[in-house]
Amino acid sequence: MAQQQFITDELNQLQKDIISKNPSDILQFCANYFNTKLQSQRSQLWSQQHKAKAAGINLFPDVENVNINSFGSGVVLDRQPSFKSPFGDNDPHSNHNDDDPHGPGAAGAPESSTSNKAGLFKNNFDVSHQAPQKHDHDVDPSDSTTTSGSSFPGKSTGPFAKGLSKIPIAFNANRRTSVSAEALNPDKFKSDSWKPPTNNLTSSQRADLSKTLASNFLFQQLDGTSKKTVIEALSPKTFSKDTEIITQGDEGDYFYIIEKGTVDFYVNGSKVNSSNEGSSFGELALMYNSPRAATAVAATDVTCWALDRLTFRRILLEGTFNRRLMYEDFLKDVEVLKSLSSHERSKLADALSTEIYEKGDKIVTEGEQGENFYFIESGSCQVYNNQSGVIKQLTKGDYFGEIALLNDKPRQATVEALDHVIVATLGKAGFQRLLGPAVEVLKSNDPTAPRTHENASASQHPTSVAASK
Numbered sequence: 001m002a003q004q005q006f007i008t009d010e011l012n013q014l015q016k017d018i019i020s021k022n023p024s025d026i027l028q029f030c031a032n033y034f035n036t037k038l039q040s041q042r043s044q045l046w047s048q049q050h051k052a053k054a055a056g057i058n059l060f061p062d063v064e065n066v067n068i069n070s071f072g073s074g075v076v077l078d079r080q081p082s083f084k085s086p087f088g089d090n091d092p093h094s095n096h097n098d099d100d101p102h103g104p105g106a107a108g109a110p111e112s113s114t115s116n117k118a119g120l121f122k123n124n125f126d127v128s129h130q131a132p133q134k135h136d137h138d139v140d141p142s143d144s145t146t147t148s149g150s151s152f153p154g155k156s157t158g159p160f161a162k163g164l165s166k167i168p169i170a171f172n173a174n175r176r177t178s179v180s181a182e183a184l185n186p187d188k189f190k191s192d193s194w195k196p197p198t199n200n201l202t203s204s205q206r207a208d209l210s211k212t213l214a215s216n217f218l219f220q221q222l223d224g225t226s227k228k229t230v231i232e233a234l235s236p237k238t239f240s241k242d243t244e245i246i247t248q249g250d251e252g253d254y255f256y257i258i259e260k261g262t263v264d265f266y267v268n269g270s271k272v273n274s275s276n277e278g279s280s281f282g283e284l285a286l287m288y289n290s291p292r293a294a295t296a297v298a299a300t301d302v303t304c305w306a307l308d309r310l311t312f313r314r315i316l317l318e319g320t321f322n323r324r325l326m327y328e329d330f331l332k333d334v335e336v337l338k339s340l341s342s343h344e345r346s347k348l349a350d351a352l353s354t355e356i357y358e359k360g361d362k363i364v365t366e367g368e369q370g371e372n373f374y375f376i377e378s379g380s381c382q383v384y385n386n387q388s389g390v391i392k393q394l395t396k397g398d399y400f401g402e403i404a405l406l407n408d409k410p411r412q413a414t415v416e417a418l419d420h421v422i423v424a425t426l427g428k429a430g431f432q433r434l435l436g437p438a439v440e441v442l443k444s445n446d447p448t449a450p451r452t453h454e455n456a457s458a459s460q461h462p463t464s465v466a467a468s469k
């Protein structure tokens, strides 16, 4: 059933892309499309290896000399023996230098002089070339250069010192097949006789939980039955101030939702984040079957709800995983989000949902109250209002709908679809919380704000900031 849903979702997404891009070579387009998806999934897996290697262990002991680099759209390896072109081991077309599914070699694009000698057939599994040198600016948990001694609150020993501990030596060793299968195919678990745990909660605990879960994006996506299963499986855990709830490098056991209190996160000893009531943490190690990416410390006395690894993977992973994959690639290219770390982008991806509009549909209407913020995934829109008439057109990677949310004002313009438009929307609650540093960029770009000398000279139009157009 779930597998069927997965296939349907994949094909629907492909169909959307085909309609919006209208490629001239449909087979090449589909091949590129699925190659890009595969590459993205495999990047996730290889980033696990990257983190583990930095901590001194090799998740794939039979694979030596693997050189992993993170660049823009994914991870490219100098040698990537376990992940080859889906066209087979002896694929004559795999030695090319084409990273862009929509670039040279893609439908309609001109053949360049540097392109694959094999000509017609391209894929995205380049195993012998470097990708463009575009570095990620994320806090990299495995980057030893970010270690600044301990910046935990006044401590270098005790629970905080553990933040730099190594991954348990046997963790994930010799598990290449199961790691990749588990990380890449959450659906694999569905067939055995697993039963979710039940923790006999009191009715007041249940009531507290429903309230807490209502504001958690991961749970908002679940259907009624799955929500019930999760509620039954959650167990309460309390941590007194300064307790290390999760240690960077450890194996993942639980996913946590904060009921009360504040949790701080440290990567290689430096504080990177803080979360409060209703937020969740500890999902990365469970999703990617990787070592814990950060140390989580109770900044106050904390009450959490803990969900065991298996239940998390069975119930929550599938939707979350697919959603992240779907949006992460897109969000990476949205200029206004460049200041977000990859963790922040993942959180944002969890909270987005897709809406589709046809030519002439008004996505937001001048004067109405604003509830959502939008990114354009594909298609184009026109912005107009009574005062100025047509203001501008927006296309892929542009955003709109921020003014009403930033200023608590009615919509300042109507945004209408000019063709088949796919948008990713973010509700009011997630807007402030998940856009983090990007909110400041949105504020400084507000076209209705009085213009100072600096911002007047800085930009042409606020929404014309998509990176790749």
Ligand SMILES: Nc1ncnc2c1ncn2[C@@H]1O[C@@H]2COP(=O)(O)O[C@H]2[C@H]1O
Pocket: 139, 141, 246, 252, 265, 267, 272, 273, 280, 281, 282, 283, 284, 285, 286, 291, 292, 293, 294, 295, 296, 341, 343
């Ligand atoms: N900047 C960050 N990088 C990595 N993990 C973070 C960060 N901020 C918060 N976390 C959370 O810290 C958790 C540590 O365990 P996990 O790696 O399972 O999942 C991680 C995230 O949920």
Ligand SMILES: Nc1ncnc2c1ncn2[C@@H]1O[C@@H]2COP(=O)(O)O[C@H]2[C@H]1O
Pocket: 364, 370, 383, 385, 391, 399, 400, 401, 402, 403, 404, 405, 410, 411, 412, 413, 414, 415, 447, 448, 463
């Ligand atoms: N010059 C402009 N005036 C008003 N809205 C604009 C302008 N340019 C782009 N927009 C977008 O149109 C959106 C309409 O809804 P909001 O007012 O919430 O947010 C607005 C902006 O995102």
